[in-house]
Amino acid sequence: xxxxxxxxxxxxxxxxxxxxxxxxxxxxxxxxxxxxxxxxxxxxxxxxxxxxxxxxxxxxxxxxxxxxxxxxxxxxxxxxxxxxxxxxxxxxxxxxxxxxxxxxxxxxxxxxxxxxxxxxxxxxxxxxxxxxxxxxxxxxxxxxxxxxxxxxxxxxxxxxxxxxxxxxxxxxxxxxxxxxxxxxxxxxxxxxxxxxxxxxxxxxxxxxxxxxxxxxxxxxxxxxxxxxxxxxxxxxxxxxxxxxxxxxxxxxxxxxxxxxxxxxxxxxxxxxxx
Amino acid sequence: xxxxxxxxxxxxxxxxxxxxxxxxxxxxxxxxxxxxxxxxxxxxxxxxxxxxxxxxxxxxxxxxxxxxxxxxxxxxxxxxxxxxxxxxxxxxxxxxxxxxxxxxxxxxxxxxxxxxxxxxxxxxxxxxxxxxxxxxxxxxxxxxxxxxxxxxxxxxxxxxxxxxxxxxxxxxxxxxxxxxxxxxxxxxxxxxxxxxxxxxxxxxxxxxxxxxxxxxxxxxxxxxxxxxxxxxxxxxxxxxxxxxxxxxxxxxxxxxxxxxxxxxxxxxxxxxxxxxxxxxxxxxxxxxxxxxxxxx
Numbered sequence: 001x002x003x004x005x006x007x008x009x010x011x012x013x014x015x016x017x018x019x020x021x022x023x024x025x026x027x028x029x030x031x032x033x034x035x036x037x038x039x040x041x042x043x044x045x046x047x048x049x050x051x052x053x054x055x056x057x058x059x060x061x062x063x064x065x066x067x068x069x070x071x072x073x074x075x076x077x078x079x080x081x082x083x084x085x086x087x088x089x090x091x092x093x094x095x096x097x098x099x100x101x102x103x104x105x106x107x108x109x110x111x112x113x114x115x116x117x118x119x120x121x122x123x124x125x126x127x128x129x130x131x132x133x134x135x136x137x138x139x140x141x142x143x144x145x146x147x148x149x150x151x152x153x154x155x156x157x158x159x160x161x162x163x164x165x166x167x168x169x170x171x172x173x174x175x176x177x178x179x180x181x182x183x184x185x186x187x188x189x190x191x192x193x194x195x196x197x198x199x200x201x202x203x204x205x206x207x208x209x210x211x212x213x214x215x216x217x218x219x220x221x222x223x224x225x226x227x228x229x230x231x232x233x234x235x236x237x238x239x240x241x242x243x244x245x246x247x248x249x250x251x252x253x254x255x256x257x258x259x260x261x262x263x264x265x266x267x268x269x270x271x272x273x274x
Numbered sequence: 275x276x277x278x279x280x281x282x283x284x285x286x287x288x289x290x291x292x293x294x295x296x297x298x299x300x301x302x303x304x305x306x307x308x309x310x311x312x313x314x315x316x317x318x319x320x321x322x323x324x325x326x327x328x329x330x331x332x333x334x335x336x337x338x339x340x341x342x343x344x345x346x347x348x349x350x351x352x353x354x355x356x357x358x359x360x361x362x363x364x365x366x367x368x369x370x371x372x373x374x375x376x377x378x379x380x381x382x383x384x385x386x387x388x389x390x391x392x393x394x395x396x397x398x399x400x401x402x403x404x405x406x407x408x409x410x411x412x413x414x415x416x417x418x419x420x421x422x423x424x425x426x427x428x429x430x431x432x433x434x435x436x437x438x439x440x441x442x443x444x445x446x447x448x449x450x451x452x453x454x455x456x457x458x459x460x461x462x463x464x465x466x467x468x469x470x471x472x473x474x475x476x477x478x479x480x481x482x483x484x485x486x487x488x489x490x491x492x493x494x495x496x497x498x499x500x501x502x503x504x505x506x507x508x509x510x511x512x513x514x515x516x517x518x519x520x521x522x523x524x525x526x527x528x529x530x531x532x533x534x535x536x537x538x539x540x541x542x543x544x545x546x547x548x549x550x551x552x553x554x555x556x557x558x559x560x561x562x563x564x565x566x567x568x569x570x
Contacts, residue, residue: 020389092300099293125311207397
């Protein structure tokens with residue numbers, strides 16, 4: 001490909017930057033808005049830059065609402081969920097590569113085909129099940145429907161397949177059992193993709209909305225994404241504390257995003273193509 | 275040989291059982307949270323179910339007949355398609371433009387890319403609240419910037435547009451990445467050859483780049499059509515189906531029927547429709563793909 005030269009490059013660069021700024025404006029506005037006073041929010045013309053850096057909104061968000069508790073709930077369910085999810089996917093991918101058992105191909109398809117059943121269309125029945133099991137307002141309830149990640153299982157199977165079979169043979173000769181082989185050899189060799197999957201699962205569970213909205217009733221068990229929509233400030237156009245809360249919730253993921261940009265990009269692209 | 279067989283046999287059986295044990299958790303969850311509710315939803319949609327979720331009587335296709343005679347449901351159906359028709363092409367257009375701007379590596383492309391995919395780090399409900407403020411008719415930045423007085427959330431003509439714009443904003447990070455990846459994977463020689471043959475930028479784009487990235491285009495379209503059939507989150511957070519049901523979608527109505535009204539039969543019937551539609555969208559895309567897509 002010929003490198004673009006001269007004015008055309010400059011035009012393209014300017015256009016790309018303008019688009020980039022438009023795309024990121026809502027994020028900027030969210031962060032800026034968390035420093036606005038009530039008056040700045042309702043001013044005309046609208047305020048774009050906060051007059052001072054005041055932490056008032058953050059204090060209100062934390063003191064007047066169970067925001068910290070919401071974040072804790074999300075943190076617990078997202079991390080436990082992400083770990084269980086990768087463990088379950090890894091175990092089945094491992095079996096599908098290194099084990100022989102009856103109906104292996106069929107079972108593989110059975111698990112993979114859950115991709116075609118959209119979770120949102122199954123939510124009524126799953127809700128009834130969770131409530132009958134008495135798992136409303138529990139972390140297990142929040143995590144439950146996220147435990148299976150067929151795409152991750154599929155991708156891990158592809159990666160395990162690429163590990164030379166001689167490793168397996170050498171390991172068995174040395175008396176290394178399945179579990180040790182999985183933990184000592186297979187897992188370290190697929191560490192980077194597993195890290196991406198962990199991050200991805202964490203974000204998926206952290207960001208989920210409809211399911212945790214249904215399976216939590218108690219304020220103290222709400223996850224952060226549900227919790228912030230229940231803060232009643234916005235009804236009074238008092239967006240400040242809500243924006244502060246959202247910024248607190250989003251900033252960690254933006255930072256993670258900037259640090260792991262390359263890896264997340266690879267993971268996102270390969271994950272969605274799986 | 276005999277000896278080797280002798281060792282192999284018991285190990286094989288052990289392998290059988292342990293292999294099955296390894297996939298048991300995944301299988302259990304697949305059955306419990308995907309296949310069981312799937313079958314149950316179909317059965318419920320053909321039955322009369324009380325508010326605690328127990329089947330009382332067989333209804334046959336009555337639920338579906340009632341559904342299609344119901345204005346409310348037809349509104350949800352139309353709205354869902356209206357959303358798909360607005361969202362899918364516009365999202366594709368935006369993402370192609372973004373991808374074309376940066377697919378040739380130059381100074382600053384990495385920076386621009388980071389900006390384009392930044393929305394991926396914001397969750398739906400957070401984004402929805404920020405957009406609610408941006409589109410607020412009195413204090414919002416959008417009305418001021420474009421110097422208009424649109425009542426975004428009170429005017430049935432406009433409320434869906436806010437949801438479409440929000441959904442594009444949330445979807446474009448991923449779709450942009452897929453398209454830019456596809457554009458970059460076209461071999462340089464192909465583009466150079468076209469240029470030597472006197473093809474201009476526009477011709478190259480329509481006759482070479484578009485056909486070569488068509489598998490990715492189809493993937494994006496299929497995926498987003500399916501997502502459109504499942505739209506509910508932004509509706510729940512921003513509009514609750516209003517104003518005048520203008521943003522009420524199928525999954526939103528399913529949620530209302532099932533959880534607010536305790537009408538599980540109708541909720542399940544809507545689920546079945548949603549399920550069929552989402553499968554149909556994938557099937558149609560694949561069918562179209564076989565005809566229109568060029569594979570290398």
